[in-house]
Amino acid sequence: MSQRSLFRNKVAIVGAAVTNCVRHADVAVGSLAVQASDAAIADAGLTRADIDGVACGAGLPSYAASTRALQPGFDLVNGDFLINHMSLEPSWSLDKDSFPPALAFAAQAVASGAAKYVLVNRTLHNPVGRYNSFEGLGAKGSQQWSAPYGFVAPSSMIAMPYMEYQQRYGARREHMATLAVQTRKNVQDIPTAYWHGKELTVEQYLAGRMISEPMSLFDNDIPVDGSGSFILTSAERARDRPHKPVYLTGWAKVRNPSKFIPGTLGPLDDFYDGGFDLAGRLWGDSGWRADDCDIVQLYDGFTPLVWLWLEVLGFCPQGEAWRFIQDGKIARDGKFPLNSGGGNQGWGRLHGVPHVLECYLQLSRRAGARQIERAETAISTYATPCAPIGEALLYSTDPER
Amino acid sequence: MSDEREYDRPVPVPDEMTAGFWEAVGRHELSFQRCGHCGTYAHPPVSFCVGCHNLDQPAFSFEKVSGCGTIVNWTVITDQMVSGFIGADPIVHVLVRLDEQEDLLFPATLIGDTSGITLGAPVETVIRDVAPGVSLPYFQLIP
Numbered sequence: 001m002s003q004r005s006l007f008r009n010k011v012a013i014v015g016a017a018v019t020n021c022v023r024h025a026d027v028a029v030g031s032l033a034v035q036a037s038d039a040a041i042a043d044a045g046l047t048r049a050d051i052d053g054v055a056c057g058a059g060l061p062s063y064a065a066s067t068r069a070l071q072p073g074f075d076l077v078n079g080d081f082l083i084n085h086m087s088l089e090p091s092w093s094l095d096k097d098s099f100p101p102a103l104a105f106a107a108q109a110v111a112s113g114a115a116k117y118v119l120v121n122r123t124l125h126n127p128v129g130r131y132n133s134f135e136g137l138g139a140k141g142s143q144q145w146s147a148p149y150g151f152v153a154p155s156s157m158i159a160m161p162y163m164e165y166q167q168r169y170g171a172r173r174e175h176m177a178t179l180a181v182q183t184r185k186n187v188q189d190i191p192t193a194y195w196h197g198k199e200l201t202v203e204q205y206l207a208g209r210m211i212s213e214p215m216s217l218f219d220n221d222i223p224v225d226g227s228g229s230f231i232l233t234s235a236e237r238a239r240d241r242p243h244k245p246v247y248l249t250g251w252a253k254v255r256n257p258s259k260f261i262p263g264t265l266g267p268l269d270d271f272y273d274g275g276f277d278l279a280g281r282l283w284g285d286s287g288w289r290a291d292d293c294d295i296v297q298l299y300d301g302f303t304p305l306v307w308l309w310l311e312v313l314g315f316c317p318q319g320e321a322w323r324f325i326q327d328g329k330i331a332r333d334g335k336f337p338l339n340s341g342g343g344n345q346g347w348g349r350l351h352g353v354p355h356v357l358e359c360y361l362q363l364s365r366r367a368g369a370r371q372i373e374r375a376e377t378a379i380s381t382y383a384t385p386c387a388p389i390g391e392a393l394l395y396s397t398d399p400e401r
Numbered sequence: 402m403s404d405e406r407e408y409d410r411p412v413p414v415p416d417e418m419t420a421g422f423w424e425a426v427g428r429h430e431l432s433f434q435r436c437g438h439c440g441t442y443a444h445p446p447v448s449f450c451v452g453c454h455n456l457d458q459p460a461f462s463f464e465k466v467s468g469c470g471t472i473v474n475w476t477v478i479t480d481q482m483v484s485g486f487i488g489a490d491p492i493v494h495v496l497v498r499l500d501e502q503e504d505l506l507f508p509a510t511l512i513g514d515t516s517g518i519t520l521g522a523p524v525e526t527v528i529r530d531v532a533p534g535v536s537l538p539y540f541q542l543i544p
Contacts, residue, residue: 133482134411134482134484137409137412138412138414139413142445143411144414145508147411148410148411149494149510149537150510151478152482156476160474160475160496161474164474167520211478212478213476213477213479215476261506262445267506268474
């Protein structure tokens with residue numbers, strides 16, 4: 001089923017704000033979320049009273065063996081938390097596990113008339129202690145297939161198809177260093193990003209502690225406390241807002257995800273099957289193709305995902321992304337500036353916020369010193385091409401596009 | 402895996418859907434949920450068959466498989482995050498495609514000599530008693 005029809009260029013992003021991303025904030029993440037949300041509302045030239053829709057990505061963090069109940073405001077931020085603590089009176093609200101899907105559904109709500117101005121928030125919390133560690137002796141549910149083998153971390157899960165990729169196509173960690181180093185470089189003029197002020201060299205990348213071969217420390221996004229908010233409204237209302245609107249042109253979500261084997265992300269070919277299917281619908285519905293996207297922000301919570309998104313979307317042939325990104329091509333001044341906004345590898349674990357933010361800032365021509373001259377169309381992706389939360393979003397400055 | 406110290410690693414907690422799998426492992430048999438209508442295996446167990454979509458009269462049993470398969474992919478876990486494994490030697494964790502069905506996949510530790518690991522390498526199942534009343538399936542390379 002086509003997912004585009006409801007909002008193609010009928011809904012726009014008209015404001016955004018992101019907090020500093022730090023390992024552990026001085027305040028609870030609920031405070032960060034309200035700060036980001038008030039700032040985004042002000043950025044759009046609105047007040048809290050204008051907001052009649054709220055959508056949140058509220059999944060994570062994962063705690064060791066679920067010994068602790070998650071509390072809104074401290075561990076996560078959901079729609080009800082923002083509604084209650086900002087005295088909002090929405091006619092529509094939605095919580096999804098993850099943020100870019102929440103944004104896409106919020107666009108559907110605006111297009112259908114369910115809400116006029118929707119606040120979309122994603123807040124991430126970095127709990128004290130080791131992220132994703134498993135404590136205890138009883139492995140229940142999906143963890144009965146993984147924890148007894150010492151296997152729990154998402155990093156280990158992506159390591160398996162990444163190993164398969166390396167073995168099949170001949171890529172090595174040296175080739176991934178290009179991406180990690182460039183992405184880190186891209187946040188050196190973005191003070192709110194976690195890795196601002198800390199460049200990464202190829203040598204440092206290659207010497208990074210191995211987590212699960214071939215995934216090293218610097219192939220994972222660092223968990224942070226941080227929050228980002230966006231304001232969506234209709235194309236008609238967007239024209240009266242202070243900043244240049246950025247229209248949402250299309251989206252596609254992974255469908256019929258392959259059967260999920262707990263503790264793995266499946267075979268590498270599942271990524272290609274799901275990704276090519278998604279890309280076929282994305283380009284088919286929009287009439288665009290990869291070459292039409294000026295700004296490209298591909299999800300990089302784990303570095304290998306960038307290669308896979310490049311290939312399934314058609315920026316390069318299958319099995320060649322590791323070669324495609326070399327020789328200065330993905331630098332900001334290169335032929336194919338990639339993840340110019342720094343992504344998760346630059347900002348920390350903000351789950352797709354940096355990617356959507358950069359598409360918005362570049363197309364609304366608010367990217368400051370890093371403004372890319374030709375910025376009329378954009379694409380962001382989220383998660384993996386084989387998971388049900390995986391998706392791609394298209395953006396345009398031209399509502400006729 | 403069966404040393405003197407008390408077993409301090411997580412053990413599987415069977416549930417309604419998975420009890421049949423773990424009971425078979427306790428008998429040192431690798432078995433998977435299989436549809437009585439169309440013969441499709443499923444892992445993890447499903448509530449209705451993904452092969453024939455029989456919603457009205459699901460008929461499942463756990464059926465023993467050969468335990469033989471091939472390696473789809475793997476990782477070497479060097480940074481342990483699970484209680485009881487902290488400080489342990491690196492773990493070679495493999496995803497195995499069982500010979501019985503193209504999409505019948507099972508992940509487990511590869512034990513024994515792992516130096517010959519490659520994509521598609523043939524493996525067999527080894528079931529070990531790791532603690533009183535607890536058995537786990539592992540894989541090892543077939544030379």
